[in-house]
Amino acid sequence: MSLPILMTVDDDPSVSRSVARDLRRRYGQDYRVVRAASGADALDALREIKLRGDAVAAILADYRMPHMDGITFLEQAMDLFPSARRALLTAYADTDAAIQAINVVDVDHYLLKPWDPPEEKLYPVVDALVEAWRAAGERPVEETKVIGHRWSSPSYKVRDFLARNSVPYRWYSVDEPEACRLLEAAECAAEDIPVLITPDGTVLRKPQGEQIADAVGLSTRPASEFYDLVVVGGGPAGLGAAVYGASEGLRTVLVERRATGGQAGQSSRIENYLGFPDGVSGAQLTDRARRQAQKFGAEVLTTRDVTGLEARGSARVVKFGDGSEIAAHAVVLATGVSYRALEAEGVAELTGRGVFYGSASTEAPECAGEHVYIVGGANSAGQAAVFFARYAKEVSILVRGASLQASMSHYLIEQIEGIDNIHVRTRTTVVRAHGTDHLEELTLCDQERGVTETVPTGHLFVFIGAAPRTEWLGDDVLRDEHGFVCTGPDLVVEGKRPPGWTLDRDPHHLESSIPGVFVAGDVRSQSVKRVASAVGEGAMAVTLVHRYLEAR
Numbered sequence: 001m002s003l004p005i006l007m008t009v010d011d012d013p014s015v016s017r018s019v020a021r022d023l024r025r026r027y028g029q030d031y032r033v034v035r036a037a038s039g040a041d042a043l044d045a046l047r048e049i050k051l052r053g054d055a056v057a058a059i060l061a062d063y064r065m066p067h068m069d070g071i072t073f074l075e076q077a078m079d080l081f082p083s084a085r086r087a088l089l090t091a092y093a094d095t096d097a098a099i100q101a102i103n104v105v106d107v108d109h110y111l112l113k114p115w116d117p118p119e120e121k122l123y124p125v126v127d128a129l130v131e132a133w134r135a136a137g138e139r140p141v142e143e144t145k146v147i148g149h150r151w152s153s154p155s156y157k158v159r160d161f162l163a164r165n166s167v168p169y170r171w172y173s174v175d176e177p178e179a180c181r182l183l184e185a186a187e188c189a190a191e192d193i194p195v196l197i198t199p200d201g202t203v204l205r206k207p208q209g210e211q212i213a214d215a216v217g218l219s220t221r222p223a224s225e226f227y228d229l230v231v232v233g234g235g236p237a238g239l240g241a242a243v244y245g246a247s248e249g250l251r252t253v254l255v256e257r258r259a260t261g262g263q264a265g266q267s268s269r270i271e272n273y274l275g276f277p278d279g280v281s282g283a284q285l286t287d288r289a290r291r292q293a294q295k296f297g298a299e300v301l302t303t304r305d306v307t308g309l310e311a312r313g314s315a316r317v318v319k320f321g322d323g324s325e326i327a328a329h330a331v332v333l334a335t336g337v338s339y340r341a342l343e344a345e346g347v348a349e350l351t352g353r354g355v356f357y358g359s360a361s362t363e364a365p366e367c368a369g370e371h372v373y374i375v376g377g378a379n380s381a382g383q384a385a386v387f388f389a390r391y392a393k394e395v396s397i398l399v400r401g402a403s404l405q406a407s408m409s410h411y412l413i414e415q416i417e418g419i420d421n422i423h424v425r426t427r428t429t430v431v432r433a434h435g436t437d438h439l440e441e442l443t444l445c446d447q448e449r450g451v452t453e454t455v456p457t458g459h460l461f462v463f464i465g466a467a468p469r470t471e472w473l474g475d476d477v478l479r480d481e482h483g484f485v486c487t488g489p490d491l492v493v494e495g496k497r498p499p500g501w502t503l504d505r506d507p508h509h510l511e512s513s514i515p516g517v518f519v520a521g522d523v524r525s526q527s528v529k530r531v532a533s534a535v536g537e538g539a540m541a542v543t544l545v546h547r548y549l550e551a552r
Contacts, residue, residue: 002032002052002054002055003030003031003032004030004031004032004054004055004056004057004133005031005032005033005034005049005054005055005056005057006023006027006031006032006033006034006057006058006059006060006126006130007033007034007035007036007042007045007046007056007058007059007060008020008023008033008034008035008036008059008060008061009035009036009037009038009039009041009042009059009060009061009062009065009070009073010035010037010061010062010065010089011037011038011062011065011066012062013037015062015089015113016035016037017035019035019060019089019115019122020033020035022115022118022122022123023126025118026118026123026126027126027130031057031130034049038065038066038067038068039061039065039067039068039069039070039072039073039076040067040068042059042061042073042077043073043076043077043080046077046080046081047080049081050080050081055081056081056084057084057085057129057130057133057134058084058085058086058087058126058129058130058133059074059077059081059084059085059086059087060087060088060089060111060126061073061074061077061086061087061088061089062088062089062090063088063089063090063091064090064091068278070088070089070090071088071107072277074086074088074107078106079284079287079288083133083136084133085108085129085130085132085133086106086107086108086129087107087108087109087110087111087125087126087129088107088109088110088111089110089111089113090110090111090112090113091112091113108128108129108132109125109128109129111125143168143169143170143199144162144167144168144169144170144196144197144198144199144215144216145169145170145172145182145196145197146158146159146162146169146170146171146172146194146195146196146197147172147173147174147179147182147183147188147193147194147195147196147197148171148172148173148174148193148194148195149173149174149193149194150173150366150438151353151354151437151438152193152194152352152353153351153352153353154193154194154206154352155193155194156352156353156356156360156362157352158194158196158207158212159171159362160360160362161209161212161258161259162212162216163283163361163362164258164259164261164265164266164283165213165216165218165259165260165302166283166287167216167218174190174193182195182197183195186203187203188203188205192205192206193206194206194207196212196215198215198216202215209258209302209303210303212303213302213303218302218303219299219300219301219302220301220302220303220304221301222253222299222301222326223299224251224253224326225326225327226315226326226327226328227250227251227252227253227326227327227328227329228245228250228251228252228328228329228330228549229241229245229250229251229252229253229328229329229330229331229332229542229545230252230253230255230316230318230326230327230328230330230331230332231245231252231253231254231255231331231332231334231538232255232306232309232318232331232332232333232334232335233254233255233256233262233333233334233335233336233521233523234254234255234256234259234260234261234262234286234290234300234302234334235260235261235262235263235264235265235286235334235335235336235521235522235534236262236264236285236286236289236521236531236534236535236538237332237334237336237520237521237522237523237534237535237537237538237541238254238256238260238262238332238334238335238336238520238521238538239254239260239286239289239290239292239293239535239538240289240520240534240535240536240537240538240539241254241332241334241520241538241539241541241542242254242293242298242300242538243289243292243293243296243298243538243539244538244539244542244543245298245332245542245545246293246296246297246298247296248542248546250542250545251297252293252297252298252299253298253299253300253301253326253328254293254298254299254300254301255301255304255306255318256300256301256302256303256304257303257304257305257306258302258303259302260286260287260289260290260300260302261282261283261285261286261287262286262336263336263337263338263339263358263380263522264282264285264286264531264534265282265283265285265286266282266283266358266359266360266361266380267281267282267359267379267380267383267384268281268282268359268361268383268384268386268387268388269281269383269386269387270282270285270383270531271411271412272409272411273285273531273532274532283361285531304320304321305320305321306318306319306320306321306335306472307319307320307321307472308472308474309331309333309472309473309474309476309477309514309517311476311514311515311516311517312327314329314516314552315327315328315329316328316329316330316331316514316516316517318331329516329549330516330517330518330545330548330549331516331517331518332518332519332520332538332541332542332545333473333485333512333517333518333519333520333523334519334520334521334523334534334538334541335468335469335470335523336521336522336523336534337466337467337468337469337522337523337529338466338467338468338469339357339358339462339463339464339465339466339467340464340465340466340467342355342375342430342462342464344429344430344431344432344433345431345432345433346432346433346434346435347430347433347460347462349433350433350435350438350439353435353437353438353439354433354435354438354439354440354457354458354459354460355433355439355460355462356459356460356461356462357461357462357463358380358461358462358463359380359383359384359387359388359461360461361387363459364387364388364390364391365391366458366459367388367391367392367459368391368392369392369393370392370393370394370457370458370459371392371393371394371395371396371455371456371457372388372392372394372395372396372457372459372460372461373395373396373398373430373442373455373457373459373460373461374388374395374396374397374398374460374461374462374463375398375430375460375461375462375463375464376397376398376399376462376463376464377397377399377400377401377404377406377407377408378407378408378463379408379409379412380463381397381408381461381463382397382404382408382409382412382413382415382416383412384461384463385397385416385419385422386412386415386416386419386422388459388461389419389421389422392421392459393421394421394422394423395421395422395423396422396423396424396425397416397422397423397424397425398425398428398429398430398444399424399425399426399427399428400427400428400429400447401426401427402426402427403426404416404424425444425446426448427446427447427448428444428445428446428447429444429445429447430442430443430444430445430460431443431444431445431452433460434454438458439457439458439459439460440456440457440458441454441455441456441457442454442455442457442460466522466529467483468482468483468484468485468522468523469483470483470484470485470523471483473485476500476513476514477512477513477514477517478491478498478512478513479525480525482525484523484524484525484526484527485512485519485523485524485525486512486513486525487507487509487510487511487512487518487519487524487525488506488507488508488509488510488511489506489507489509490525490526491506491507491512491513492506492507498513499513500513500514501513501515502515503515505551508544508547508548509540509544510524510537510540510541510544511544511548515548516545516548518541518544518545518548519541520534520537520538520540520541521533521534521537521538522534524537
C-alpha cells in the first residue's frame, strides 16, 4: 500500500525545495512528500492521487501565490480530501489572512516564514497535523451498488437521487456479466430492477426515495417535535437560512423533498457567484453549504414531502405527506421552483429514458460522440451546454426567442460562441419526441420559416420556465397570479393589511400573509432569480425571524 502523502505548495522554488527537504528529513520513512509550484498544479496532482486511491495526510500551502492564493487553493483541496489536515505558510505581514483562513476554510495551523530551526517551528506543527489525521482515520469509500437498465426511468431516478445527495455508488447495467452475478447473489431477477445493494449487503428491489435515503444513511426523521425554525426547501435560499439560523443559536431543521441544492445544485458550472473566480459546480456549492449548516447544528431531512402549513396559536405547524408534523416558532419557505413540463407529443412517455429535466450530469458519459439537444435560453441551459460539449460530438441549444441576449448572462453567451461544437437554433421548438424503449428522434419546428425536420438523437435536456408549485400552501398564504408567494409591502393594499393579519404592524419585508412565516428565494413573488440573491434572502429571512421573535 502506498505511503500517505504530505503535500507542499509554493511558487518560490527555493522555499519549495527547502520545505520539502525538511519534511523528508523528518517524515520520509512514513510519508511521501509531494511538492507543487502553484495551486493549479497541486489540484491536478490531488486529482490524480484521488483516482489512484492514495491518502493525503496534510497539505502546507503558501498564502501569496499568483493566480490562486493559498486560501483559495485549500478551499478547493478540501473538496477532494476533506480529512487532510491543512496549514498556511505566511509572512508576518499576512497573519490577518492566516487567521481569516482558520475561520473560513478550517485551516488547522499557520506557519510564519522562515521556520528555522525546523525542530522548533516546523516539526511541532506538522506533528500535530499528522497526529490529528491519524486520530480521525481515513475510511475507504464504501460504494452502494445499483443494478438497472440503461433506458429505465426508475433506474435513472435512483442514480440521480444518489448523485444529487453525494452518495458514492457504482452502476451496473443489467446486461453486464457482473450485474448478473450480483443479481444472482442477491436472489433477484431482471424484473426486480432497479436493485440497490448497500455496503453492508442490504438488498432493495425497486426502491423509492425515503427507502433509499434510510438505506444509505441520510436523515429522514426529525429528532424533535418542536424547533425554533423550520426551513422548507434545500436550495440556496433554504441552505442560507439554515446556516444563518443554526449559527445564530436557533434550533433549526431543514426539510427537503428530494436533494439539497434545488435547480442550482444541478448546475454544471456557476461562474458569476461571488468568491469563486474559477467557477464552482452547483453540486460542490450546495454540498459545502449543507456541511456548513450541519456543522452549526442544523438538522437536514431528505425525502420529506411537505403537504400543509398551519398557524396553531403561536406555533407554526408543517405537515408531511405521511400524516406526521413538526412545529416551530417560525418558518422560512424556500421551496424554489420546478422546471415546467415540455408540452410536446411523446416527451412524457420518454422522460428518464433520453428526455431529462435539468442537467442530469449522470448521463454525461453516455453522450460521448452523440448530438445532444438542449431546450431553453436561460443560464441553466447555457451552463449545461458548456458542460455537455466536453462529452458530446455536437450540442444544439433550441431557443423559442430570437436570441439568447434577453435571458442569458453575457459571460455565458461569450463562452458558448467560443465553443465550436455548440450551436444555437433560435425560433425553434420541439414538436414531438420519437422512440420505443428510449428517445431516438426529435421533430423540430423552425417557427420563422414554418418548416419541420426530424433529427436523430438519444438525449434531450429541458430547461424551460419555472413553476413555483405552491398549491399545498392553501388559501391563508397569499400568492400572485402565477403562484409565487407575496410578501412584505406587496401585502399592504391601499393601506390595508392582508385578511386575517393579527399583529399591530405591517408585514416584514420577507414575511408572508401568515405572521412568522417568511419567504426566501425563487418562490417569492418579484424575487431576483439568481443564486446569490437567494442566499442573501435566506440570511435576511433569519434576521427578520429574530425581529419577529423578539417582538412576541
